Each structure stands twice: as structure tokens, then as C-alpha cells.
Amino acid sequence: AAMAAAAIGRLAGGAGLRGARRHQTLGLLRRGCAGLAVDDTVNGLSEEQRQLRQTMTKFCQEHLAPKAQQIDQENEFKGMRASISLCAFKIDGSESLSEFWKKLGELGVLGITAPVEYGGSALGYLDHVLVMEEISRVSAAVGLSYGAHSNLCINQLVRNGNEAQKNKYLPKLISGEHIGALAMSEPNSGSDVVSMRLKADKKGDYFVLNGNKFWITNGPDADVLIVYAKTDMNAVPASRGITAFIVEKGTPGFSAAQKLDKLGMRGSNTCELIFEDCKIPAENVLGTLSKGVYVLMSGLDLERLVLSGGPLG
Numbered sequence: 001a002a003m004a005a006a007a008i009g010r011l012a013g014g015a016g017l018r019g020a021r022r023h024q025t026l027g028l029l030r031r032g033c034a035g036l037a038v039d040d041t042v043n044g045l046s047e048e049q050r051q052l053r054q055t056m057t058k059f060c061q062e063h064l065a066p067k068a069q070q071i072d073q074e075n076e077f078k079g080m081r082a083s084i085s086l087c088a089f090k091i092d093g094s095e096s097l098s099e100f101w102k103k104l105g106e107l108g109v110l111g112i113t114a115p116v117e118y119g120g121s122a123l124g125y126l127d128h129v130l131v132m133e134e135i136s137r138v139s140a141a142v143g144l145s146y147g148a149h150s151n152l153c154i155n156q157l158v159r160n161g162n163e164a165q166k167n168k169y170l171p172k173l174i175s176g177e178h179i180g181a182l183a184m185s186e187p188n189s190g191s192d193v194v195s196m197r198l199k200a201d202k203k204g205d206y207f208v209l210n211g212n213k214f215w216i217t218n219g220p221d222a223d224v225l226i227v228y229a230k231t232d233m234n235a236v237p238a239s240r241g242i243t244a245f246i247v248e249k250g251t252p253g254f255s256a257a258q259k260l261d262k263l264g265m266r267g268s269n270t271c272e273l274i275f276e277d278c279k280i281p282a283e284n285v286l287g288t289l290s291k292g293v294y295v296l297m298s299g300l301d302l303e304r305l306v307l308s309g310g311p312l313g
Helices: 002-015 019-030 047-063 065-074 097-107 125-138 140-160 163-175 292-307
Strands: 180-183 199-203 206-217 224-230 242-248 254-259 270-281
Touching (some): 047 065, 047 097, 065 140, 140 180, 140 206, 140 242, 224 270, 242 292
Antiparallel strands (some): 199 206, 224 242, 254 270
């Protein structure tokens, strides 16, 4: 897209484009060159993968592109949560953007790498990257929200959840009825994840969480979140004291704070999360107690792969 944009810029300057032609060129740049065709004959994709890409290209152009600029300007992606109040928010005069997320579920791409028994499509990570690329071609912000849901949340549950957890959470996440997120970063803990300060104290059959998370993609909308906290503040090395928890929206003591007004990726709803004596059942530990760093790092490896589709798009 960057090379195409540069070429368009040279053409505009050299030929002295004016009026409608200049407006058309600038419009294409604002859309991130979303209208440019992709040559699938040179990248070794299978026929099924070419069909997947073509399907996603057509779907995103029809259902997302008309509102991509508005999403960025308003820093608001209303397509994740259907509500009566959004019925008048139209894409093409006939469909509400609030239906977009569930339509991704109907296409089978929210759970694209998840097993069939939970409603997933059981495809590979190249397929996942292709979907990420085509959504991001139209809206990088919506692509980021898609990646956080389909990879960071669903993938962590698939790879590390027990059967009870998978059966409880995956079907609605995969269908688009529920929205997923992952909460790792904190105000003073980003890439240095082992320095996180969110604390989880064991109290009987519960863990009591206190602290906060920051820069959480999908945080304002999420129904299910994978949250990392310290269960042993004195562990050596510090990575041994981290545990992953499944946290549900509406849990007492858990709240989403202010939504962030960002410079980029506007419309990928992002916020701070607050935990104040938040009781999480012990059955919601994801993976092994105090070994959440293995859950985290195994997911980050695949996160880097899937999210590469964003800048490619």
C-alpha cells in the first residue's frame, strides 16, 4: 500500500492532476489504497486461500469501507455491539454497522483457527493472516480489534483452556455474540511484562485481584478477557509468579475506565481496566497457577504472526 501511495503521489505531481482527478487520488490515499486489486497468482496461495481472500475483500468493501473514515474520525467502532440505539447507524442504507461483528462470526473467521467442535473453522495461521490483511486493508483499527478477539483471546483459550472453559466461552466468542480481549500491559509495564503489578491473592476458592491494566484493545466492549496478574510477588525469577485468569464482564470489582483518544488506530476501542477487590473463581485460572508466562509467551509468538497482516493490508 505504501509503494502504491508513493506511485500515486509521483503521478499526481508529474502530470499536474487537477480537480476531480486530484480528489479521486487523495480519496484513494485516505482509504489506504483499499481499492487496489491483489494479484493472487504470484504468492503461492491455494485455491481455497484465494477464495477466502476474495470473499473477505468483497465483504469488507461492501460492509466496512463505506464507514471506515467515519470510524477513524469519531474514534468509535460501533460494529462490535448491536443495540437498539444504533439501528439508525447505516452502512449502505439497509444494514447497521452493529451487525458487522456477528457477520464475521457467520463467515467463520472469528474462530478461524479454532476446532470445529467449538464452532471454529479449523483453518491455518496463513488463512488467519489473510483475513487480518483484508480487514486491515479497509480499516487498520477494525483489523486490530479483530486480531485481539480472534487471536489474543480465542487462541489463548483454545491452546490453554480446559474442556469446561472451552465449552463455556468459545462458542459465543466464535459466533460473535461475545467480544474478547487480552489484558497484559499496565501503565508502567509494557514489553517488560514481568514487572506487572496487578496482584491476585488467593482467598479460599477465589483469587482477589487489585490493580489496573492499560492500553487494552477491545477493553470497553469485551465480555471475556484473558487477564495476567501476579500470584507471587516475591517469585524469583519474577516470571514464575504470573498467572492467567479468565475474567467476565460484570464481575463485581471489575470495570472499564476511560476510553483512550488515540493518535492512530482510532476506532479500535481501547481503555484502562480497573480491579478493586475483584473476586475471580479459582476455576477461571487459565493454564497452571504461577506459570502464566508460558501461556503468555506462547500466545505472543502467534500474535506477532497474525498481526503482521495488519501492516501488510
